[in-house]
Amino acid sequence: MGVMMTAIIAASGVSKTFHQPKRFAGLRGALKGLFNRDYTEIHAVTDISFTIAAGEAVGYLGPNGAGKSTMIKMMTGILVPSGGALSVLGRAPHSHRMINAAEIGVVFGQRSQLWWDLPVRDSFELNRHIYDIPAARYAENLAYLSDMLAMVGYLDRPVRQLSLGQRMRAEIAMALLHDPKILFLDEPTIGLDVVAKDAVRKFLSKLNRERGTTIILTTHDLQDIEEICPRLIMVDEGKLLFDGEVTRLRAALGSRRRLTLTFGTDPGTITLTTATLTADEGAAKHYLLEREDISLLDVLGELGRGHGLKDIKLEEPDIEEVIRTFYQTKPTLAGVSP
Amino acid sequence: MKLGAYPAFTATAFQARLAYRNQVWSSVFGELVATFAFIAVWTAAFADRGSVDGVSLPEMVTYVLIAGPLLQWNTTPFIREVGDAIRTGNVTAYLLKPLHYPGLLLFNQLGNNAFEQVTITLPVAIVVALSVGLLPPASFAHGALFLAYWAVSWSMLFLIATVVSLLAFWVLTAFALDWFLRGIMAVASGAIMPFWFMPAPLATILGNLPFAWVSYYPSAVYLGKLDIPAAFLHLALGLAWLAALGGFLAWLWSRASRRLVVQGG
Amino acid sequence: MLRHLRVVPHLVGIHVRTYMEYRGALFISWIAQAIGYAGVYASIALVLARFENLGGWSWPQMALLLAFHLLAYALGASLSFVQFRDMEEKVRLGTFDAILVKPIGTWTYLAFSGLNIEYGGHIVLAIGLMAWALASLPLDWSAPLALYFLAAIISAAMLTAALMTIIGATALIWVRSRHLFSIYFGFWELARYPLNIFPLPLQIMMITFAPLGFLAFIPTAVVLDKPVPILGDLAGPASLAIGPVFVLIAMLHWRYCLRNYQGAGG
Known part of the structure; x- marks a missing residue:
């Protein structure tokens, strides 16, 4: 209720529909348009609800x-x-x-x-x-x-x-x-x-x-x-x-961290269960960590010793990537969807 | 660019206008109202006289339609658009393309006018013909000569409008130049008042200016007010004016484009 | 409302200052426009010179009609024409939206922040022609007649601004309305001549749904004591009422259009 007290903007089920006259293609269509008037309904905003506090x-x-x-x-x-x-x-x-x-x-x-x-x-x-x-x-x-x-x-x-x-x-x-x-x-x-x-x-x-x-x-x-x-x-x-x-x-989208392993010399193809190989440049190999519960230690544990590992780089996804993933998958995860 | 490609601009201009259907309907209506206004003015002026200065009322009705809707076109949007493109330097975008800018304007305007003739003048002419009546050309020869005059009229107005809009590069604004031209055209083109009703000295002066070939001479030839030799003579004079204006335009354009290129836009 | 009126001088002021940045061009455009109109008037004068009268109107009487037409139009149009003609672009480019987020009447802002002093040339020409016509005409001036003359000009100017507003406002719901100006100017052209020379259907249109008969002919005929078709003795009062009545209609239409405004459509 405290939220309601300070809400200065409240939208509840807001929709906006536009009516636009139809256009017809080509010369014949344009001539037809001289005599014909049909409308297309455009649903610009559909059933949007939110509140914003001061x-x-x-x-x-x-x-x-x-x-x-x-x-x-x-x-x-x-x-x-x-x-x-x-x-x-x-x-x-x-x-x-x-x-x-x-x-x-x-x-x-x-x-x-x-x-x-x-x-x-x-x-x-x-x-x-x-x-x-x-x-x-x-x-x-x-x-x-x-x-x-x-x-x-x-x-x-x-x-x-x-x-x-x-x-x-x-x-x-x-x-x-x-x-x-x-x-x-x-x-x-x-x-x-x-x-x-x-x-x-x-x-x-x-x-x-x-x-x-x-x-x-x-x-x-x-x-x-x-x-x-x-x-x-x-x-x-x-x-x-x-x-x-x-x-x-x-958090809700999963972190999808990117892992890059660099070796002294090309150790050959290495497949892991904890991380998915996305690109193999020989001495440098790129993986994707899709599960949140898997840590870097788990990956290194699976990899084991003796490959001549020189460098490790773990990258968090930036917001742009998160959003791109979001639009691509349009998830309906509980806790993400309103 | 090949010459054959220019008519494409005509077709595009024609088609672009079709997109504005309401504009078409209201223009027809507006033109119809204005045409009937002029017909009413002449009807009132003639009162019950059969003819004045050897001209009859039915001839004046035909004159109204030819001198106005058929031969005059609204140069205002053209002059403002071209004038602004030149003044702001936006025209340099065309200079970079392999085409001749005045040529592009000509074919583009041709499309616009073809559109107006078909969608506006033709319906207005049909309504006037059915309700008040329109006269055929005075003779077959006059009719044939009128076609040549029509081409001269269109080219003359195009050249005048283009020269005026190019002047915006050096003097005044396209807006002011357009208004000056409107004032001159109202009297000197014969669109409203044929020269045969004017005092003789004024008619003589105006009859020697290029504006007269836009409305007065073509309409007079159609109605047979010039005999065939006189019609040929004035056609030749009109062509001479066209050549002179065309040369002036070419010179203006070469100076303008040189300056645009030097300025770099 | 009072607060809005206090803003008006500032709205006009800022626009006039913009003009002053280009005062040379402004002055030339005054002259150019006056010449544009003078050309048309010269043609009409030439018709009168050859035919003596038009529907019973002599050249000085016609000159008064033309001057009234130009003055009432220029006064009304300076508040409305360019502002509302460009409504389509204002909607398309979103500049109209920017006006809607200001705490001021939208019409007030549009009309006064665009007050078009380019009509100066029109007004000077109109007053000059009117002065000449009034001096040439043997008018029997009295206080009521002078008062009527002034009130009729204001009423006709109000009619002009109201019609422009109605046409421009239509762009808010149709997106396009510029074409309606072609119709307006068709009738506007007619309004330069005595109404009695036109066929009856046109006369009826000119005093009803396209009421441009009131722009110049009806008030001028009343002043010159000439017969007005259809209206007869009602012409005087009707010509004074027409401005306020159309302003009211324009206000209602303007509000309706604002309520149904679609923006540029998504």
Whole structure:
């Protein structure tokens, strides 16, 4: 019950269906299209439920067309759910669009909210009026954000002269000027270089820890999630696949560690029962440890002495691999599936 | 690139337009309304007079359809698109391909216009013919000459629009140039007002400018307002204007593309 | 609501500042657009010069009609045309979504943050032509007539903005709505001429579902004391009511479309 008390976002059986006119291929099809109007139903989001507590940082992950953006758009009040119940800060976002908008911040990675031809500061000033931010609070936030996001040098430069990284930092700052309780980010690191990505991630993670701002972000980039979000929600084809901590996903999927044994000279083929041989380069042999209860000692015990073993390397799978495995197998393991 | 490949652009442009079916229906409707407006204007102007300056009302109805929907096409999207592509340097993407950019534009626009003729002008012409009536060409020879004039008209408007959009590279914006052209075309092409109703000095000046070959001369030839020798003479004059404009365009294009290549986009 | 009104000057201000970055181009586009319209008006003047009158309207009367048409259109369109014509792109590129996450009325934001001062050329030409026409016409000015004239311009401008809003809003549910502007401009073209020259079905359309008869002809006819087909004596009050009535319809339609907004479709 304690969880319910602090939940600031609650989705229960949320669905969204789009209607799209059918298109027909070729010249004949196009002519046919002049007279024919049929609709295809697209189930972008199907029966999704979750709750998010104040102060959480949640990564919303899925391949293209998985319904990530649609979910964000429903939570920010842009789209109306076709079914189910959705509540953000205790309200249905669409029917209270403006009140909701005043308490959230939204960053779209692929479309700028800054005024292209004008200095960054002008866009910020306009937001001060739109969000009715008290002057003192505005000055304080602007100072804090320009310091944290290293924007001092370019606040008075026209947006069109900024690099993508500078612009994205300005977008994020603009979404935070009015002290939103929740920050939604749709693909915030898309197209950024490594340094810019790192700056954005460090800032968001710090913001979440220091100011307690709830963060919900969609991404393709798993490193975003590893560095910012302890909790992961995975979707595919509109359906919820996984909701939980990143570490739990790793554990539940089995670790599938990779073992590389390097010998002084090629000892010939060595087959083991504790590990599966995946590649044999002669002196170097690659194995996969599929069972969690088998330790490195078990493998070495089975291998025995006398092969001239020089080096051992055991690698944990990275999150990318875990997720790839997850999408490939789409397991319905108890404890993983919601 | 082989010359034979260019018509592919015509076919593609034609087909691309079909995807916007609502656009087709509303354009037909909009054009129909505008055409009937002009027919009503001339009907009101003629009042009960049988003919004015030797021109009858049925002839004016036919003039409205030929000078307007048949011969004029909306140059605005073309000028803005080409003008912007040149100003922003996006056009360099075409310079890298083994094709001639103005040639590509020509065949592409041909497809667009073929589309409009079939889907918009033809239905409008049928409705007008059935409801108000349209006249046949004044004679077989006038009809045959009109076909040649039609080709001159199309090429003239294409050349004018392309020259104007290339000018955006050096002067003004495509937006402003387009509006200037609209103002000139409204009077000087004869699309709204045939020159025979104008004061003689004005008609003489406008009759010597290339814009007159877009709407006025072709429609006048169709209706037999120019006798055959005069029609041949003006066809030759039109071709001379085409050659001059074509040469000017080639010169502009070579300067523009040289500068684009030097700038590196 | 009051808070929204306070934001309006800032929305307009930021957009005007954008224009000022390219003030040379703005000035030239004013001149270019005025010339574009002047060309069409010159053609109509030439028709009148040869035929004396059009449906009982002389050239100075026609000039007043054209000036009213241009002024009411420019005033309404500066708040709406480009903003709502580009609705399709705003939906497709997601810029409309970015407006929906702001705590401000979506229409207010769109209309004023895009307030199109490019119509300056239209307005200068319209006022110039109107001044000439009014000076050439023997009008019997009185306070009620002057008041009616002003109110009729505002009502016609409201009608313009309302129709543009209705068409643009349709893009929210159909994804495309640009084609509807072709229909609008078909009737808009008709609205430049006296309504009485058109066949009855067109006249009926022009005062009902495509009410562009109210954009210029009906108010100008009332001012010039000329007969208005179908409406007769109702023309005066109807021309003042049409703007507010269509604004109301546009508001309802706008809300309906926002509720059924699909985004770019997934």
